[in-house]
Amino acid sequence: MSACPVHDGDVQAARWRKQWLLEEGVAYLNHGSVGLSPRPVLDAWTGWIRRIDRQRLGFIRREANAALGEAYLRLGSFLGTSADRLAFTTSTTMAMLSVARSFPLEPGDEVLINDHEYWSVIEIWQRACNEAGAKLVVASIPVPVNDQDTLADTVFAGASERTKLVIFSHVTYRTSMVMPAEVICRRAHEAGIAVLVDGAHALVQCPVDIDSLECDFYVASCHKWLCAPAGTGFLWVHPRMQTVMKPLTGARRGTWRDAAFTGTEDHSRYLAVPAAIDFIESAGLDDFRRRSHELARYARERITRLTGIEPWYEDSSQWYASMAACELPLLDERALQDALWKDFTIEAYINRWNGRSLVRVSCHLYTQAAEIDRLVDALVKSGIGRPRA
Numbered sequence: 001m002s003a004c005p006v007h008d009g010d011v012q013a014a015r016w017r018k019q020w021l022l023e024e025g026v027a028y029l030n031h032g033s034v035g036l037s038p039r040p041v042l043d044a045w046t047g048w049i050r051r052i053d054r055q056r057l058g059f060i061r062r063e064a065n066a067a068l069g070e071a072y073l074r075l076g077s078f079l080g081t082s083a084d085r086l087a088f089t090t091s092t093t094m095a096m097l098s099v100a101r102s103f104p105l106e107p108g109d110e111v112l113i114n115d116h117e118y119w120s121v122i123e124i125w126q127r128a129c130n131e132a133g134a135k136l137v138v139a140s141i142p143v144p145v146n147d148q149d150t151l152a153d154t155v156f157a158g159a160s161e162r163t164k165l166v167i168f169s170h171v172t173y174r175t176s177m178v179m180p181a182e183v184i185c186r187r188a189h190e191a192g193i194a195v196l197v198d199g200a201h202a203l204v205q206c207p208v209d210i211d212s213l214e215c216d217f218y219v220a221s222c223h224k225w226l227c228a229p230a231g232t233g234f235l236w237v238h239p240r241m242q243t244v245m246k247p248l249t250g251a252r253r254g255t256w257r258d259a260a261f262t263g264t265e266d267h268s269r270y271l272a273v274p275a276a277i278d279f280i281e282s283a284g285l286d287d288f289r290r291r292s293h294e295l296a297r298y299a300r301e302r303i304t305r306l307t308g309i310e311p312w313y314e315d316s317s318q319w320y321a322s323m324a325a326c327e328l329p330l331l332d333e334r335a336l337q338d339a340l341w342k343d344f345t346i347e348a349y350i351n352r353w354n355g356r357s358l359v360r361v362s363c364h365l366y367t368q369a370a371e372i373d374r375l376v377d378a379l380v381k382s383g384i385g386r387p388r389a
C-alpha cells in the first residue's frame with residue numbers, strides 16, 4: 001500500500017503516542033472498549049492519591065467536597081451543563097443502574113430500547129421492568145440505514161401510549177453509529193416520553209452539550225475517549241427528575257446524588273477528570289475529531305475494499321466519528337480477536353451483532369494509519385478477503 005495523505009499525520013501521532021505508556025510494537029485499536037490515560041492524567045491522578053493519603057479521613061471530611069466541587073464545575077463546563085446536575089459514579093453501568101433503580105415504573109408501563117444498545121444496559125432494564133411488572137420493548141433498527149429521519153423513526157417504532165422512557169446510545173457500541181440525539185430527544189418530548197441517553201462513547205468523539213439536548217438523564221464514562229482514570233463515570237439528571245432519584249443503597253444523606261452513593265469512594269480518580277479534560281483540550285477538540293474521523297474513514301475504506309461488503313451507513317461524520325465498524329464474513333470472533341493479539345500484537349474489537357461479524361477500529365490521538373495497514377494485513381493473513389488493487 002503506497003502512502004496516502006492520511007499517513008502524513010503519523011509523525012504527529014507518533015509524538016502523541018509518547019504521552020502514553022503504550023508498549024512498543026502494540027497497535028492499540030480498541031480505545032473504545034477500554035481507554036488509556038496519558039502521562040499528565042496519570043501524574044494528576046497519582047498526585048491526588050498522595051495528597052489524599054497524607055490523611056485520608058481529614059481529606060474526606062474537610063477537603064473532598066470543595067475538591068469535587070471544582071471537578072464537577074470543570075466537567076460541567078466541558079459538557080455544557082452545570083455542576084449541580086452531575087454525580088460521579090464508577091461507570092456508565094452504575095449510573096444506568098441508579099436510574100433503573102429510581103425511575104418510577106408501574107405495572108403495564110413500557111420502556112423502549114433498541115437492538116444496538118449495550119448488552120448490560122438491556123439486562124439492567126429488563127430486570128427493572130420485570131420487577132415493576134413493566135415491559136421492555138426492544139425495537140429493531142435494521143441496517144443498512146442511510147437516512148437520519150428513518151433512523152429516528154425506527155427508534156420510536158415500538159412506542160405506544162404506555163411508553164414511559166426511551167433509552168438510546170449517543171454513539172452505538174458495536175455498530176459505531178452516531179445517533180441523531182437532538183432529534184430523538186425532541187421527539188420523545190413531543191410524545192411525553194422521558195429520555196435517557198447512554199453517552200459512554202460520545203464524550204470527545206462528538207460535541208456533547210447536555211443541557212441543549214433537553215434529555216432527562218445522561219450517563220457516560222470519562223475513562224473511555226476522555227482518557228480519565230478507570231472508574232470515572234457520571235450520572236446527569238435534569239432538575240425535573242432529581243426528585244425521583246432514590247439512593248442506590250437505600251442510605252440517604254440528603255441530596256439527589258445519594259442515588260449514586262456506593263460507600264467509601266476513591267476520590268482520586270474523579271479529581272483527575274479535569275486533567276483529562278485539559279489534556280484533550282490541549283490537543284484541540286476539532287483537530288482530534290477531524291484526524292480521528294479521517295483515520296476511521298481510512299480503516300472503513302480499506303476493510304470494505306478487502307471484504308467487498310458494503311458499509312451499513314453513509315460515509316460521513318454525521319454517521320460515524322472516531323470509530324469504524326465494518327462487517328466481516330461470518331467467523332469466530334473470539335478466535336480472530338485472540339489471534340490478532342497473539343500473532344500480530346494488535347488490539348481490535350471483533351464482535352457479533354444480530355448474527356453478523358464486525359471489526360471495530362477505534363482511532364485516538366496516538367493512532368497511526370500504518371497501524372490500520374497492519375490490521376488489514378493481519379486480516380488478510382487470517383484468511384479474510386483479498387486485497388484489491
Ligand SMILES: Cc1ncc(COP(=O)(O)O)c(C=O)c1O
Nearest residue numbers: 091092093118169173198200221
Ligand atoms: C454504549 C455503552 N454503554 C455502556 C457501557 C458500559 O460502560 P462502563 O464499562 O464504563 O460501565 C459501554 C462500554 O463499552 C458502552 O459501550
